[in-house]
Amino acid sequence: METVPLSDLETARRWATEQLAPVTEQPRLEAELLLTALLGCNRATLLAHLDAPLPPMAATTYRSWVQRRAAGEPLPYITGHIEFFGLEFTVTPAVLIPRPETELLVETALAHAGPAPRIADVGTGSGCIVVALARHLPQARCYAVDLSAAALEVARLNAARHGVAERIRFLEGDLLAPLPELVDLIVSNPPYVAESEWETLPVSVRREPALALLGGEEGLDAVRRLLAQAPASLRPGGMLLMEIGEQQGAAALALARATFPAAECRLLQDLAGKDRVLWVRGR
Numbered sequence: 482m483e484t485v486p487l488s489d490l491e492t493a494r495r496w497a498t499e500q501l502a503p504v505t506e507q508p509r510l511e512a513e514l515l516l517t518a519l520l521g522c523n524r525a526t527l528l529a530h531l532d533a534p535l536p537p538m539a540a541t542t543y544r545s546w547v548q549r550r551a552a553g554e555p556l557p558y559i560t561g562h563i564e565f566f567g568l569e570f571t572v573t574p575a576v577l578i579p580r581p582e583t584e585l586l587v588e589t590a591l592a593h594a595g596p597a598p599r600i601a602d603v604g605t606g607s608g609c610i611v612v613a614l615a616r617h618l619p620q621a622r623c624y625a626v627d628l629s630a631a632a633l634e635v636a637r638l639n640a641a642r643h644g645v646a647e648r649i650r651f652l653e654g655d656l657l658a659p660l661p662e663l664v665d666l667i668v669s670n671p672p673y674v675a676e677s678e679w680e681t682l683p684v685s686v687r688r689e690p691a692l693a694l695l696g697g698e699e700g701l702d703a704v705r706r707l708l709a710q711a712p713a714s715l716r717p718g719g720m721l722l723m724e725i726g727e728q729q730g731a732a733a734l735a736l737a738r739a740t741f742p743a744a745e746c747r748l749l750q751d752l753a754g755k756d757r758v759l760w761v762r763g764r
């Protein structure tokens with residue numbers, strides 16, 4: 482990359498926008514988001530002060546951040562945070578970056594959970610789902626399970642950040658195996674990418690943990706195993722809500738109906754009209 486002096490915010494934004502054009506469809510927005518993270522301001526303030534100088538130390542940091550993003554690193558790993566369900570979450574390369582489509586799972590859980598549910602979040606990653614639920618359900622008691630100790634560290638941090646750590650127990654282990662009791666609600670965004678799809682994923686997505694993404698040959702390994710384990714962990718009348726890939730609706734629904742023959746099973750669609758959440762309510 483040529484060394485352009487980044488003496489003011491407008492010059493820095495223009496330079497970064499050019500650098501980022503090959504890796505993102507929103508290069509200017511990303512250039513601005515990196516600047517706001519660097520300066521600790523919001524976009525409105527940034528846009529109102531584009532003629533302000535950029536101190537040399539900040540320019541050096543900005544240049545390195547833009548270079549990392551141009552090399553394919555996801556933006557939230559560079560800034561260290563992302564918003565999910567109106568809350569700010571710390572993210573590191575140990576966790577999947579929370580996606581907006583996962584908010585449907587949280588909304589659905591909130592619409593159906595009783596006032597004081599026992600909740601298990603399986604594959605908690607950054608803790609975004611369980612922390613959002615605990616924040617909105619002040620009497621909920623939760624378990625957050627992950628195979629990754631490093632991910633659980635991030636989830637603990639996020640729980641503390643949002644004042645809900647004392648109501649969440651963090652358990653390292655496989656799916657529902659570590660749960661010490663039955664729960665009213667199981668929520669999960671399991672790894673569901675098929676192995677054959679890995680090479681087709683954008684470079685930045687392949688920077689996220691493979692453990693968080695890959696779900697075996699058809700992407701359904703964790704979905705299948707979680708469904709098989711769920712009946713033994715749910716209280717009577719309990720619910721399971723699981724995020725699925727947009728192509729997996731029919732297969733996931735068939736698996737759920739086979740595992741829970743007496744339950745109500747259906748699919749919920751996201752804002753783009755794609756199958757996104759498997760909904761199972763036991764009787």
Ligand SMILES: C[S@@+](CC[C@H](N)C(=O)[O-])C[C@H]1O[C@@H](n2cnc3c(N)ncnc32)[C@H](O)[C@@H]1O
Nearest residue numbers: 577579604605606627628629655656670671693
């Ligand atoms: C798709 S990510 C979801 C992370 C977070 N819940 C979210 O929605 O952003 C899946 C998570 O499941 C964890 N995981 C993968 N296999 C697991 C297993 N067998 N048991 C428990 N957690 C698992 C991964 O480490 C990862 O954190």
